[in-house]
Amino acid sequence: MTARKVRRLGPTPEAVTDASLLADIAHEDLGALGVLYDRHAKSVWRVVQRVTNGAGDADDIVHATFLKVPQLAASFDGRPSARSWLIGIAVRLALRHTRTIGRFVGMLKRFSNATRDADRLDPEVLASGRAELVVLEGAVRRLSPAKRAVFVMVELEGLSNDEVARALGIPAATVRTRLFHAKQELREALGRTGGR
Amino acid sequence: MSCERSWEVRAIDEGRLAASDIAAFERHTEACSSCAAEWSTFEHLRRVSEDLATRGPSDLSDLELRRLRARVLRDAMSASSPSRPRAIAAAVGVVALAGAAFVAVRANRAVPATEEPFAANVTASVAAHWTQSRDRGEEHVVLDDGDVELQVRKQRPDERFLVTVPDGEVEVRGTTFQVSVHEGRTSRVHVDTGVVVVRVHGETVLTAGETWAPPGDQPMFLPPPLASASAAEPVFPALRAPASSARSAGVRKPTVPAATAPSGDREMTQYDEAIQAYRLARFELAATLLHTFVADHSSSALVDDASFIEASSLASAGHTEAAARLASDHLRRFPSSFHHKDAAILVARIGRDHDDCEAARAVLAPWTTASSVDATVTAALGRCAPAVAPTTVAPTRGAPTRGAPTRGAPTGGAPPKGAPGRAE
Numbered sequence: 001m002t003a004r005k006v007r008r009l010g011p012t013p014e015a016v017t018d019a020s021l022l023a024d025i026a027h028e029d030l031g032a033l034g035v036l037y038d039r040h041a042k043s044v045w046r047v048v049q050r051v052t053n054g055a056g057d058a059d060d061i062v063h064a065t066f067l068k069v070p071q072l073a074a075s076f077d078g079r080p081s082a083r084s085w086l087i088g089i090a091v092r093l094a095l096r097h098t099r100t101i102g103r104f105v106g107m108l109k110r111f112s113n114a115t116r117d118a119d120r121l122d123p124e125v126l127a128s129g130r131a132e133l134v135v136l137e138g139a140v141r142r143l144s145p146a147k148r149a150v151f152v153m154v155e156l157e158g159l160s161n162d163e164v165a166r167a168l169g170i171p172a173a174t175v176r177t178r179l180f181h182a183k184q185e186l187r188e189a190l191g192r193t194g195g196r
Numbered sequence: 197m198s199c200e201r202s203w204e205v206r207a208i209d210e211g212r213l214a215a216s217d218i219a220a221f222e223r224h225t226e227a228c229s230s231c232a233a234e235w236s237t238f239e240h241l242r243r244v245s246e247d248l249a250t251r252g253p254s255d256l257s258d259l260e261l262r263r264l265r266a267r268v269l270r271d272a273m274s275a276s277s278p279s280r281p282r283a284i285a286a287a288v289g290v291v292a293l294a295g296a297a298f299v300a301v302r303a304n305r306a307v308p309a310t311e312e313p314f315a316a317n318v319t320a321s322v323a324a325h326w327t328q329s330r331d332r333g334e335e336h337v338v339l340d341d342g343d344v345e346l347q348v349r350k351q352r353p354d355e356r357f358l359v360t361v362p363d364g365e366v367e368v369r370g371t372t373f374q375v376s377v378h379e380g381r382t383s384r385v386h387v388d389t390g391v392v393v394v395r396v397h398g399e400t401v402l403t404a405g406e407t408w409a410p411p412g413d414q415p416m417f418l419p420p421p422l423a424s425a426s427a428a429e430p431v432f433p434a435l436r437a438p439a440s441s442a443r444s445a446g447v448r449k450p451t452v453p454a455a456t457a458p459s460g461d462r463e464m465t466q467y468d469e470a471i472q473a474y475r476l477a478r479f480e481l482a483a484t485l486l487h488t489f490v491a492d493h494s495s496s497a498l499v500d501d502a503s504f505i506e507a508s509s510l511a512s513a514g515h516t517e518a519a520a521r522l523a524s525d526h527l528r529r530f531p532s533s534f535h536h537k538d539a540a541i542l543v544a545r546i547g548r549d550h551d552d553c554e555a556a557r558a559v560l561a562p563w564t565t566a567s568s569v570d571a572t573v574t575a576a577l578g579r580c581a582p583a584v585a586p587t588t589v590a591p592t593r594g595a596p597t598r599g600a601p602t603r604g605a606p607t608g609g610a611p612p613k614g615a616p617g618r619a620e
Contacts, residue, residue, distance in 0.1 A: 030269055030272055033268070033272055037265050037269075063271070066272070067268060140248075153250070180206060183238070186245075187240075
């Protein structure tokens with residue numbers, strides 16, 4: 001007889017490492033999946049929201065990400081935190097998602113909106129010193145999905161180049177190149193608005 | 197004009213230069229305006245990026261986060277659920293214990309090509325008397341006697357699916373469930389997935405894992421209703437935890453003598469015997485066996501299930517105070533339990549029956565703050581329900597005071613976790 005295990009983690013699940021949780025998930029412990037979700041769901045959702053330019057699909061992608069975890073848990077490499085690993089799964093799903101025609105059309109629309117938003121800074125925003133932020137946000141939205149993903153993961157989420165390379169399954173040199181070009185575009189955007 | 201050392205800006209940004217090289221470059225920028233400007237734009241971008249990192253997109257609300265969590269766990273659970281044949285085998289096993297030989301009779305049998313295909317697969321006992329018909333989107337299964345299990349595909353808006361029983365009917369929107377009729381009376385309706393409406397002696401909505409039995413009846417193999425449960429309430433408890441539901445009587449392992457069995461087998465044997473007793477409505481015995489199981493296997497993966505079912509057994513045996521104490525203890529010990537809501541319902545019902553509406557509402561507050569309150573919660577609150585005011589009832593994390601199940605349910609804390617499929 002086989003039956004799904006629902007092992008509990010005891011009164012202090014905070015003390016359990018992500019690696020241990022993933023080992024339990026690999027043995028179909030859905031309680032552990034709940035704990036992993038509680039730890040990282042917000043962070044993963046935030047990255048997805050940025051990578052997809054807030055297309056409204058973030059919930060579905062986070063859902064798909066955590067549903068993938070039981071299948072992939074056995075291949076987790078045991079690093080102390082699963083955050084970058086989860087973000088990697090989510091970003092790959094997000095990039096695949098945005099490649100569809102429908103998403104592309106949606107992105108074009110949002111692109112034009114973002115451009116308008118960036119060009120129309122209201123005086124209050126300018127006065128509050130948030131102008132540069134708005135410009136940068138608009139410029140990040142206009143980056144290509146691949147460059148945007150790398151920029152978000154490295155610069156906004158604080159992952160190392162190597163972590164991003166591992167998470168996305170690309171060479172570290174590619175991460176550096178994409179990041180460099182992303183930054184070039186962003187610097188130009190900031191420069192155009194007289195940000196400095 | 198570009199300086200030949202401008203590449204060092206990128207190298208520094210990527211962390212490829214040693215501290216001494218960075219210091220040398222900084223000295224260089226004092227004399228080189230080109231590199232100084234280049235370095236300045238990188239620094240500027242870094243500062244603004246740091247600012248942007250702290251101003252993320254507006255986060256998910258706690259409610260959205262919980263809903264998404266429930267969705268993830270529910271779907272993960274169904275993805276790893278035992279196959280349907282196993283579930284059907286389990287159902288067959290239960291019926292076999294009743295002495296009724298059970299065979300599979302598929303209802304979507306030879307249907308002329310010009311007729312509509314049936315929406316349901318019906319698995320029936322050989323002794324069952326039933327018919328199935330369909331006309332212009334309305335399908336009827338008429339069950340006069342015996343046991344049937346139905347798997348009904350999701351219904352379109354213009355479709356209806358009804359099971360007509362001698363004393364009422366069951367309406368379905370797309371689900372898997374079982375109906376039993378004996379001596380002209382409906383004795384049991386159990387829902388595996390989906391939602392059904394039972395219209396027998398009033399109307400009752402059943403969701404996944406719940407079982408209906410007629411008021412005042414003691415059907416074979418079913419726990420009797422709590423002494424205090426109202427006539428229309430479904431029988432409590434509804435076992436819908438994955439581990440326990442997968443271990444229904446029909447899939448028991450061969451008994452291994454306790455003295456010689458490996459500890460893992462002993463654990464399973466002990467657990468299965470307790471569940472068997474529960475299924476046979478021998479609640480006193482089930483409670484005793486489960487209590488022993490919890491004591492003997494405190495680190496077992498099944499302790500959560502065992503502790504909840506022990507509380508359920510005690511409640512069904514009429515030991516309501518002890519059941520409430522145990523359910524409270526369960527809520528405290530297993531905040532992520534799959535049984536969290538059912539344990540809370542148990543505590544709330546007993547609170548309600550002791551006229552302690554405040555405690556009943558408090559323990560169920562996490563499920564009454566949603567825009568729609570499901571039938572099990574409404575039924576558990578009973579007469580306490582009208583006074584529910586979501587904005588004034590403090591949320592609880594389901595850890596009522598030990599030994600005082602009907603009073604002093606704590607307030608504060610986040611809503612419960614681990615109640616897949618129920619938060620949506």
